[in-house]
Amino acid sequence: xxxxxxxxxxxxxxxxxxxxxxxxxxxxxxxxxxxxxxxxxxxxxxxxxxxxxxxxxxxxxxxxxxxxxxxxxxxxxxxxxxxxxxxxxxxxxxxxxxxxxxxxxxxxxxxxxxxxxxxxxxxxxxxxxxxxxxxxxxxxxxxxxxxxxxxxxxxxxxxxxxxxxxxxxxxxxxxxxxxxxxxxxxxxxxxxxxxxxxxxxxxxxxxxxxxxxxxxxxxxxxxxxxxxxxxxxxxxxxxxxxxxxxxxxxxxxxxxxxxxxxxxxxxxxxxxxxxxxxxxxxxxxxxxxxxxxxxxxxxxxxxxxxxxxxxxxxxxxxxxxxxxxxxxxxxxxxxxxxxxxxxxxxxxxxxxxxxxxxxxxxxxxxxxxxxxxxxxxxxxxxxxxxxxxxxxxxxxxxxxxxxxxxxxxxxxxxxxxxxxxxxxxxxxxxxxxxxxxxxxxxxxxxxxxxxxxxxxxxxxxxxx
Amino acid sequence: xxxxxxxxxxxxxxxxxxxxxxxxxxxxxxxxxxxxxxxxxxxxxxxxxxxxxxxxxxxxxxxxxxxxxxxxxxxxxxxxxxxxxxxxxxxxxxxxxxxxxxxxxxxxxxxxxxxxxxxxxxxxxxxxxxxxxxxxxxxxxxxxxxxxxxxxxxxxxxxxxxxxxxxxxxxxxxxxxxxxxxxxxxxxxxxxxxxxxxxxxxxxxxxxxxxxxxxxxxxxxxxxxxxxxxxxxxxxxxxxxxxxxxxxxxxxxxxxxxxxxxxxxxxxxxxxxxxxxxxxxxxxxxxxxxxxxxxxxxxxxxxxxxxxxxxxxxxxxxxxxxxxxxxxxxxxxxxxxxxxxxxxxxxxxxxxxxxxxxxxxxxxxxxxxxxxxxxxxxxxxxxxxxxxxxxxxxxxxxxxxxxxxxxxxxxxxxxxxxxxxxxxxxxxxxxxxxxxxxxxxxxxxxxxxxxxxxxxxxxxxxxxxxxxxxxxxxxxxxxxxxxxxxxxxxxxxx
Numbered sequence: 019x020x021x022x023x024x025x026x027x028x029x030x031x032x033x034x035x036x037x038x039x040x041x042x043x044x045x046x047x048x049x050x051x052x053x054x055x056x057x058x059x060x061x062x063x064x065x066x067x068x069x070x071x072x073x074x075x076x077x078x079x080x081x082x083x084x085x086x087x088x089x090x091x092x093x094x095x096x097x098x099x100x101x102x103x104x105x106x107x108x109x110x111x112x113x114x115x116x117x118x119x120x121x122x123x124x125x126x127x128x129x130x131x132x133x134x135x136x137x138x139x140x141x142x143x144x145x146x147x148x149x150x151x152x153x154x155x156x157x158x159x160x161x162x163x164x165x166x167x168x169x170x171x172x173x174x175x176x177x178x179x180x181x182x183x184x185x186x187x188x189x190x191x192x193x194x195x196x197x198x199x200x201x202x203x204x205x206x207x208x209x210x211x212x213x214x215x216x217x218x219x220x221x222x223x224x225x226x227x228x229x230x231x232x233x234x235x236x237x238x239x240x241x242x243x244x245x246x247x248x249x250x251x252x253x254x255x256x257x258x259x260x261x262x263x264x265x266x267x268x269x270x271x272x273x274x275x276x277x278x279x280x281x282x283x284x285x286x287x288x289x290x291x292x293x294x295x296x297x298x299x300x301x302x303x304x305x306x307x308x309x310x311x312x313x314x315x316x317x318x319x320x321x322x323x324x325x326x327x328x329x330x331x332x333x334x335x336x337x338x339x340x341x342x343x344x345x346x347x348x349x350x351x352x353x354x355x356x357x358x359x360x361x362x363x364x365x366x367x368x369x370x371x372x373x374x375x376x377x378x379x380x381x382x383x384x385x386x387x388x389x390x391x392x393x394x395x396x397x398x399x400x401x402x403x404x405x406x407x408x409x410x411x412x413x414x415x416x417x418x419x420x421x422x423x424x425x426x427x428x429x430x431x432x433x434x435x436x437x438x439x440x441x442x443x444x445x446x447x448x449x450x451x452x453x454x455x456x457x458x459x460x461x462x463x464x465x466x467x468x469x470x471x472x473x474x475x476x477x478x479x480x481x482x
Numbered sequence: 483x484x485x486x487x488x489x490x491x492x493x494x495x496x497x498x499x500x501x502x503x504x505x506x507x508x509x510x511x512x513x514x515x516x517x518x519x520x521x522x523x524x525x526x527x528x529x530x531x532x533x534x535x536x537x538x539x540x541x542x543x544x545x546x547x548x549x550x551x552x553x554x555x556x557x558x559x560x561x562x563x564x565x566x567x568x569x570x571x572x573x574x575x576x577x578x579x580x581x582x583x584x585x586x587x588x589x590x591x592x593x594x595x596x597x598x599x600x601x602x603x604x605x606x607x608x609x610x611x612x613x614x615x616x617x618x619x620x621x622x623x624x625x626x627x628x629x630x631x632x633x634x635x636x637x638x639x640x641x642x643x644x645x646x647x648x649x650x651x652x653x654x655x656x657x658x659x660x661x662x663x664x665x666x667x668x669x670x671x672x673x674x675x676x677x678x679x680x681x682x683x684x685x686x687x688x689x690x691x692x693x694x695x696x697x698x699x700x701x702x703x704x705x706x707x708x709x710x711x712x713x714x715x716x717x718x719x720x721x722x723x724x725x726x727x728x729x730x731x732x733x734x735x736x737x738x739x740x741x742x743x744x745x746x747x748x749x750x751x752x753x754x755x756x757x758x759x760x761x762x763x764x765x766x767x768x769x770x771x772x773x774x775x776x777x778x779x780x781x782x783x784x785x786x787x788x789x790x791x792x793x794x795x796x797x798x799x800x801x802x803x804x805x806x807x808x809x810x811x812x813x814x815x816x817x818x819x820x821x822x823x824x825x826x827x828x829x830x831x832x833x834x835x836x837x838x839x840x841x842x843x844x845x846x847x848x849x850x851x852x853x854x855x856x857x858x859x860x861x862x863x864x865x866x867x868x869x870x871x872x873x874x875x876x877x878x879x880x881x882x883x884x885x886x887x888x889x890x891x892x893x894x895x896x897x898x899x900x901x902x903x904x905x906x907x908x909x910x911x912x913x914x915x916x917x918x919x920x921x922x923x924x925x926x927x928x929x930x931x932x933x934x935x936x937x938x939x940x941x942x943x944x945x946x947x948x949x950x951x952x953x954x955x956x957x958x959x960x961x962x963x964x965x966x967x968x969x970x971x972x973x974x975x976x
Binding site: 329332371386391392393397398401402404405408409411413416417420421423424425427428431434435438439472475476479 | 548549550551552553589592614618619621622624625628629632633640643644647648651652654655656658659662663665666
């Protein structure tokens with residue numbers, strides 16, 4: 019019983035917050051802003067608690083596994099959820115459906131926590147569904163906008179399809195190995211054609227969720243249609259958790275067929291980088307822009323998975339953490355501007371530095387970090403993935419991938435230049451709310467220090 | 483001498499520039515920091531000479547700190563004579579660059595912050611002994627260049643800034659691949675980015691040649707290796723004055739130093755294999771750059787194309803692979819850094835007064851601004867290699883080193899390169915004559931003022947460096963010579 023409580027403490031905490039919100043909703047006893055502050059506080063508290071102590075006993079007969087790295091990955095997801103609750107307080111406070119939004123997001127978070135800890139394909143499938151279905155409902159929360167419903171529709175259809183593909187792959191894995199347990203399957207993997215096909219189905223499902231090319235088509239429309247916090251959640255938390263699970267599967271269960279998936283991954287990496295970059299070049303809408311740039315970032319995450327050695331999972335976890343900090347800062351600024359002025363197109367950001375120096379610098383810093391420019395942490399995170407990708411010795415492949423950094427520099431810098439150009443356009447001086455200011459500052463400190471100082475990476479490395 | 487000071491001072495300067503309460507105070511913070519950096523570099527020079535004269539050799543004042551152990555990355559600092567010369571050059575150019583931008587009022591905090599950051603990247607680059615840390619600092623210096631040109635530039639600034647950023651980032655990718663491949667080529671899986679370790683490895687010749695090509699081309703782009711020089715004229719001419727000075731005086735030297743340190747020193751067999759190719763490309767750059775300069779009518783373009791020609795000498799010295807030539811390459815980097823920075827500073831001063839950079843619209847400016855005219859003469863004469871100024875020492879050393887190789891090919895290349903001096907004399911003297919001498923071409927120019935105090939100080943700092951190098955070349959030779967010889971010895975070339 020004690021193991022049940024302590025081993026799953028992160029999940030218990032998320033569930034407790036979820037129930038609290040539900041109870042308050044039923045009792046109608048709290049003002050919007052009080053409820054939001056309470057959730058912010060509870061999320062921070064549970065992030066901190068989730069970092070303490072760890073119990074590694076498998077639960078439910080191996081369905082639920084909790085290693086130190088998985089525990090840390092869940093803390094990262096909780097941290098991201100806390101940052102989202104801080105950064106998007108404008109939208110959240112004014113939303114007429116705050117409790118529904120919180121409940122949906124927290125259930126999805128709960129699903130992701132279970133997913134990261136799953137030790138059985140059945141568990142993986144169930145938690146994945148718990149993680150994605152609430153997001154489709156949340157994408158629809160801007161009830162007045164048609165685009166929001168359109169995005170939600172696209173998200174639910176593509177998730178349903180990819181879940182079907184996943185289930186199909188799972189059934190083949192079960193058929194060839196006779197088990198759903200990760201450990202047993204790993205022993206039964208021999209790279210037979212049927213298993214290769216099964217792997218491709220599984221991988222396709224993950225590629226869908228992470229919006230890797232050629233399964234990315236839903237991304238831009240869904241991002242553009244969804245409310246800003248939901249977009250941010252889909253873009254960082256959802257992708258991050260998928261990356262955690264995928265690297266775990268590739269380096270664990272499917273390790274013995276790495277020769278087969280390495281080449282598959284090469285193709286997907288290059289396609290994802292090139293397509294993400296080329297589309298990002300021409301976007302005029304800030305959300306669509308961030309959508310395509312995040313596709314390109316997924317390309318780098320997959321690149322880091324290609325080297326099969328223990329450094330891979332550390333590099334991916336570190337990258338996801340840095341990516342959360344960088345991308346959320348960009349989303350945070352965009353959300354603030356959008357909530358106060360309704361502006362979402364990039365040319366209108368011209369001269370933001372004049373009217374809002376703080377926001378402009380935060381945006382610039384996050385774009386530097388996304389582009390991988392030192393001294394920001396994004397540089398280190400990306401370099402580790404590239405060094406890891408080069409481990410197999412296919413340098414032409416890594417060169418082709420790394421050239422994309424030069425391409426991406428063009429569109430990231432285009433926006434930075436715009437921010438500091440004159441004369442300024444229509445955005446008036448905006449005063450961020452205290453929670454938004456705090457969130458942006460946490461991102462900024464993280465982006466500047468998490469790379470120059472190696473503590474965070476070293477910590478991740480000791481967990482693995 | 484603790485080398486961390488060389489990095490700590492610019493870092494503190496950067497913080498001070500960003501944190502001062504009023505925008506107009508940023509320039510004072512930047513200047514104070516720049517002077518402190520110059521003092522620290524001089525201090526480093528003195529201590530380095532002391533240590534060397536007491537018999538220490540190799541890399542001195544080493545400082546090591548574990549950074550990312552998983553990835554074999556550490557923060558390893560250390561300097562030899564070549565690095566000290568480069569650090570000194572950087573410090574001089576930073577002081578001058580801050581001073582000539584004294585009246586920059588638009589977003590001055592950001593402007594001086596970017597200048598300081600660029601300088602910080604260069605200092606770190608020159609004293610890193612770990613390839614990854616070196617690459618890190620190289621990249622630190624790229625984005626400030628882009629923003630300086632894109633935001634404070636003139637003319638086709640967006641085009642130039644993008645071209646520069648994309649070419650330099652592409653080059654960085656080549657360098658990155660080179661250093662990762664080098665790291666993984668460790669014998670027995672003893673991976674390391676540490677150059678002192680790598681220098682001791684036995685790397686097979688074919689691996690060396692492949693990696694050498696990647697690293698050398700990558701750094702070559704930074705220092706205008708033909709045919710990858712095309713960002714130079716656009717970048718230099720669109721940049722603000724201090725930006726051009728930093729580009730020519732510091733940024734192009736990152737490339738030359740990188741070619742020497744990361745490519746030639748670590749991969750001697752690769753250098754021997756590609757030496758003649760480098761000679762051919764650099765002779766093409768020298769002559770092509772000189773002849774293209776002849777046709778330019780814009781002062782900044784004249785100086786930018788002449789930089790292509792002059793940086794060709796750096797690569798020529800490296801490609802010749804002899805002690806004197808390699809030492810000459812380093813001297814040429816210092817010399818070109820100083821005189822081109824001075825030239826760009828003068829062009830900036832002239833432009834600020836006449837609002838034109840076209841040679842044909844000026845004339846007789848010496849009557850209105852004698853001080854500036856004298857500076858232009860000094861920079862020009864150094865550029866055409868007049869004895870007594872820095873250019874002569876460097877080019878002479880390269881020619882001697884090239885001739886020493888003894889083969890017809892190398893002697894012919896040396897002669898061809900030497901012939902460019904005639905062309906240089908033509909364009910330099912023509913430009914100075916047309917702008918400074920003769921009667922005043924425009925009446926309005928008679929009322930122009932001469933250099934202000936900050937411009938005078940900036941120019942004097944650079945001129946002092948040029949004269950010190952030209953009149954007493956021994957001290958720089960003593961500084962650079964032994965370490966250039968150490969590099970050339972590894973080449974085992976004839």
